[in-house]
Amino acid sequence: MKERLEELEQEAILKVEKAETIDALKNVRVEYLGKKGPITEVLRGMGKLSKEERPVIGQLANEVREKISVAIDEKQSKLEDEALEEQLKDESIDVTLPGRPVQVGGPHLLTSIIEEIEDLFIGMGFDIREGPEVETDYYNFEALNLPKGHPARDMQDTFYITEELLMRTHTSPVQARTMGQKDGKEPVKMICPGKVYRRDTDDATHSHQFTQIEGLLVDENVRMSDLKGVLQTFAHKMFGEEREIRLRPSFFPFTEPSVEMDISCKMCGGKGCSVCKGSGWIEILGAGMVHPNVLEMSGYDSKKYSGFAFGMGPERIAMLKHGIDDIRHFYTNDVRFLSQYHNA
Numbered sequence: 535m536k537e538r539l540e541e542l543e544q545e546a547i548l549k550v551e552k553a554e555t556i557d558a559l560k561n562v563r564v565e566y567l568g569k570k571g572p573i574t575e576v577l578r579g580m581g582k583l584s585k586e587e588r589p590v591i592g593q594l595a596n597e598v599r600e601k602i603s604v605a606i607d608e609k610q611s612k613l614e615d616e617a618l619e620e621q622l623k624d625e626s627i628d629v630t631l632p633g634r635p636v637q638v639g640g641p642h643l644l645t646s647i648i649e650e651i652e653d654l655f656i657g658m659g660f661d662i663r664e665g666p667e668v669e670t671d672y673y674n675f676e677a678l679n680l681p682k683g684h685p686a687r688d689m690q691d692t693f694y695i696t697e698e699l700l701m702r703t704h705t706s707p708v709q710a711r712t713m714g715q716k717d718g719k720e721p722v723k724m725i726c727p728g729k730v731y732r733r734d735t736d737d738a739t740h741s742h743q744f745t746q747i748e749g750l751l752v753d754e755n756v757r758m759s760d761l762k763g764v765l766q767t768f769a770h771k772m773f774g775e776e777r778e779i780r781l782r783p784s785f786f787p788f789t790e791p792s793v794e795m796d797i798s799c800k801m802c803g804g805k806g807c808s809v810c811k812g813s814g815w816i817e818i819l820g821a822g823m824v825h826p827n828v829l830e831m832s833g834y835d836s837k838k839y840s841g842f843a844f845g846m847g848p849e850r851i852a853m854l855k856h857g858i859d860d861i862r863h864f865y866t867n868d869v870r871f872l873s874q875y876h877n878a
């Protein structure tokens with residue numbers, strides 16, 4: 535019986551050593567230490583032993599049971615440690631991996647262009663002014679030498695809210711309001727960027743809502759050469775020092791004389807190409823000397839004061855600068871278009 539117990543011990547210890555999983559170890563425990571196991575069986579058969587043998591075998595059986603149990607416990611904690619180690623290895627966080635990129639937005643191309651133009655004019659001493667987009671008939675038309683009956687007031691061209699209220703068709707009322715605030719005395723030197731509205735059907739070159747930047751300088755002894763100097767400085771800074779400018783006679787109700795300014799075509803250097811439609815020149819803006827009627831209506835003595843004004847469309851400037859062929863790109867908010875200009 536002693537040999538049988540020693541044999542069982544060796545057998546069990548070997549199986550414990552071979553067990554590679556906790557489940558396998560559990561089976562060993564059940565097999566050797568369970569109620570139906572061989573050691574229990576040995577203990578059950580003790581009745582057949584002599585009085586002398588009984589305590590010896592009983593003690594040995596208990597020792598064997600204890601040894602097997604300790605071996606199983608040790609192996610179990612070893613397997614559990616290994617399993618934990620394995621799990622930690624799988625779940626570890628690699629802090630050297632790059633993070634998920636965050637989608638960063640940027641200013642709309644039109645905003646960038648408007649801010650660039652603002653910066654250029656701030657550099658020349660101009661203030662930035664803003665005004666309401668819902669305007670009165672007086673500031674949008676009357677004060678700008680567009681009297682009742684003028685064709686620009688046509689229902690076809692303007693979004694009317696009432697007979698006296700409308701969506702402004704240009705930013706010019708901001709200049710008229712600013713002059714009106716000065717009591718006909720102080721000089722004015724300002725630009726006004728903002729949204730304007732026309733009753734137009736949208737296509738590649740028209741939008742019912744677009745932006746304008748207009749400028750106004752009123753002071754004593756302001757001459758056409760001052761206008762030319764300011765516009766030339768603007769064109770050189772915005773499009774490059776090598777560009778030439780040219781002023782052509784034009785007409786606006788609020789300026790007299792009026793001009794349109796072209797810059798020499800960058801693509802062909804003035805020879806004529808498809809970009810400038812063969813002329814060598816590209817139209818950039820309109821301008822002129824403020825009409826005496828406009829000065830007088832805003833309270834300035836047109837014999838003492840004179841001024842110049844100009845107006846441009848930031849969409850057109852952006853289209854020329856970046857070769858954009860459709861004004862609708864600015865307003866349909868396709869991120870594939872807009873994101874190209876986040877650092878423009």
Ligand code: 2U9
Pocket residue numbers: 678706707709710745746747748749750786788789819820821822824825828843844845846847848
């Ligand atoms: C006052 C006096 C004069 C503003 C001016 C223009 C010429 C002009 C348009 C061209 C295309 C703007 O982008 S556009 O639609 N504008 O050509 N604007 S002079 O003259 C003023 C404005 C206000 C009190």
